Amino acid sequence: xxxxxxxxxxxxxxxxxxxxxxxxxxxxxxxxxxxxxxxxxxxxxxxxxxxxxxxxxxxxxxxxxxxxxxxxxxxxxxxxxxxxxxxxxxxxxxxxxxxxxxxxxxxxxxxxxxxxxxxxxxxxxxxxxxxxxxxxxxxxxxxxxxxxxxxxxxxxxxxxxxxxxxxxxxxxxxxxxxxxxxxxxxxxxxxxxxxxxxxxxxxxxxxxxxxxxxxxxxxxxxxxxxxxxxxxxxxxxxxxxxxxxxxxxxxxxxxxxxxxxxxxxxxxxxxxxxxxxxxxxxxxxxxxxxxxxxxxxxxxxxxxxxxxxxxxxxxxxxxxxxxxxxxxxxxxxxxxx
Amino acid sequence: xxxxxxxxxxxxxxxxxxxxxxxxxxxxxxxxxxxxxxxxxxxxxxxxxxxxxxxxxxxxxxxxxxxxxxxxxxxxxxxxxxxxxxxxxxxxxxxxxxxxxxxxxxxxxxxxxxxxxxxxxxxxxxxxxxxxxxxxxxxxxxxxxxxxxxxxxxxxxxxxxxxxxxxxxxxxxxxxxxxxxxxxxxxxxxxxxxxxxxxxxxxxxxxxxxxxxxxxxxxxxx
Numbered sequence: 001x002x003x004x005x006x007x008x009x010x011x012x013x014x015x016x017x018x019x020x021x022x023x024x025x026x027x028x029x030x031x032x033x034x035x036x037x038x039x040x041x042x043x044x045x046x047x048x049x050x051x052x053x054x055x056x057x058x059x060x061x062x063x064x065x066x067x068x069x070x071x072x073x074x075x076x077x078x079x080x081x082x083x084x085x086x087x088x089x090x091x092x093x094x095x096x097x098x099x100x101x102x103x104x105x106x107x108x109x110x111x112x113x114x115x116x117x118x119x120x121x122x123x124x125x126x127x128x129x130x131x132x133x134x135x136x137x138x139x140x141x142x143x144x145x146x147x148x149x150x151x152x153x154x155x156x157x158x159x160x161x162x163x164x165x166x167x168x169x170x171x172x173x174x175x176x177x178x179x180x181x182x183x184x185x186x187x188x189x190x191x192x193x194x195x196x197x198x199x200x201x202x203x204x205x206x207x208x209x210x211x212x213x214x215x216x217x218x219x220x221x222x223x224x225x226x227x228x229x230x231x232x233x234x235x236x237x238x239x240x241x242x243x244x245x246x247x248x249x250x251x252x253x254x255x256x257x258x259x260x261x262x263x264x265x266x267x268x269x270x271x272x273x274x275x276x277x278x279x280x281x282x283x284x285x286x287x288x289x290x291x292x293x294x295x296x297x298x299x300x301x302x303x304x305x306x307x308x309x310x311x312x313x314x315x316x317x318x319x320x321x322x323x324x325x326x327x328x329x330x331x332x333x334x335x336x337x
Numbered sequence: 338x339x340x341x342x343x344x345x346x347x348x349x350x351x352x353x354x355x356x357x358x359x360x361x362x363x364x365x366x367x368x369x370x371x372x373x374x375x376x377x378x379x380x381x382x383x384x385x386x387x388x389x390x391x392x393x394x395x396x397x398x399x400x401x402x403x404x405x406x407x408x409x410x411x412x413x414x415x416x417x418x419x420x421x422x423x424x425x426x427x428x429x430x431x432x433x434x435x436x437x438x439x440x441x442x443x444x445x446x447x448x449x450x451x452x453x454x455x456x457x458x459x460x461x462x463x464x465x466x467x468x469x470x471x472x473x474x475x476x477x478x479x480x481x482x483x484x485x486x487x488x489x490x491x492x493x494x495x496x497x498x499x500x501x502x503x504x505x506x507x508x509x510x511x512x513x514x515x516x517x518x519x520x521x522x523x524x525x526x527x528x529x530x531x532x533x534x535x536x537x538x539x540x541x542x543x544x545x546x547x548x549x550x551x552x553x554x555x556x557x558x559x
Contacts, residue, residue, distance in 0.1 A: 153380075
């Protein structure tokens with residue numbers, strides 16, 4: 001026993017040294033790193049990277065040409081408008097500040113939010129509240145093996161009638177329980193509520209939304225063959241899209257409000273990549289980044305056809321190998337070398 | 338014989354157990370009074386939305402209590418034995434020293450487990466009034482790692498007390514500190530779910546440190 005306990009102490013000490021040592025070294029030798037904010041420009045039809053010059057911000061395209069804010073008139077619309085420099089028309093179309101702002105959108109996804117244990121309980125909002133402004137939800141639903149169960153949160157009671165009606169509606173649309181992926185954004189700090197996107201056990205795509213106290217279910221058969229693995233409800237002011245989806249083969253797909261699904265040529269893996277999507281009236285810039293580098297994709301708004309791409313690989317800085325129990329890619333505690 | 342050993346352990350630890358129980362009960366009372374007032378003023382909806390949207394289980398006040406209880410219990414059991422040189426006498430009783438040490442350690446683990454089980458049960462019953470079983474289960478599974486930290490703190494502190502040399506005691510204390518860091522690495526609920534069985538196995542295996550220490554003590558290592 002004495003020998004076994006000595007081995008146990010030695011192994012534990014080795015694990016501690018391999019965990020703490022590299023962590024300390026990497027902390028001491030850490031240097032600030034940043035990559036320039038990059039956006040596709042509808043003026044020059046190229047990606048522009050933001051950099052600082054003489055206390056002023058400039059944009060540079062891939063050929064090294066330098067521009068001011070006017071190269072991104074949609075992103076800096078209010079600044080340009082305040083200077084009286086907002087163009088009347090872009091891409092052959094008349095534009096106004098109001099229209100630009102209504103169509104500007106951005107969305108982020110982080111692997112730490114995807115790779116974590118999510119409780120199967122979801123707040124259920126009323127999408128058309130009596131007093132017009134979105135209110136804090138009073139109901140929630142719990143996803144169980146055999147259905148979705150709606151609770152009144154105030155007194156923790158099951159709303160049997162509503163539950164039965166919702167599950168019957170979903171079954172009538174072909175939903176097979178349990179739900180596999182459920183995604184919504186139940187906050188009152190948004191323009192409007194679109195409820196939840198959800199996939200069933202056969203990866204078919206549905207949406208549930210509460211309007212006037214009644215929960216409506218919709219089915220989107222166009223997504224049937226996509227084997228969706230990630231969903232993101234958008235709820236943008238311009239109602240241009242209902243959700244961003246990631247297909248089973250790892251591509252970004254766009255779900256429109258009318259149920260049309262467009263699969264894009266943008267490869268995407270929300271489990272491993274940080275994702276930033278900035279969209280405007282003419283183009284969407286999609287950024288996917290990993291610890292190794294980042295990729296940019298420009299998509300034409302509306303058709304979502306890929307018009308340009310850009311890749312950057314980060315300089316490899318020496319990082320001492322060791323054991324780590326956490327990761328920027330997930331929210332779990334587990335050892336990895 | 339075992340009844341007598343357990344009675345002796347009870348005599349050594351009864352006031353500490355009462356103290357730990359009082360602190361635990363006080364913290365529970367405070368936490369639930371707080372939650373009850375939140376529910377009274379803002380409705381139970383706020384508990385649901387906080388548990389769903391934020392990385393909290395609402396009972397973080399209790400996070401370090403099992404670990405502290407484990408350390409104190411081990412000190413109460415083994416410090417008098419070592420300081421007053423009673424351990425030698427205990428090991429000379431007509432029972433195998435591994436069985437004797439196992440019995441003393443089991444007593445501490447049973448006390449800790451009972452304390453944690455009562456805490457988990459009370460939390461589950463009280464929270465069940467406001468939130469569904471799925472959220473109660475999320476809270477209790479998050480608390481499992483706090484309870485396990487109590488076991489680890491207890492076993493390692495026992496080993497530190499029994500260890501006859503100061504040099505190894507310091508090493509063990511440093512390793513215990515690092516180990517405690519691992520147990521409280523992430524505040525994200527259910528972050529330890531997948532790793533917990535392995536951590537539990539490791540914690541149980543650390544009981545061998547106590548038996549190794551007893552062997553070294555009997556050999557008269559200085």
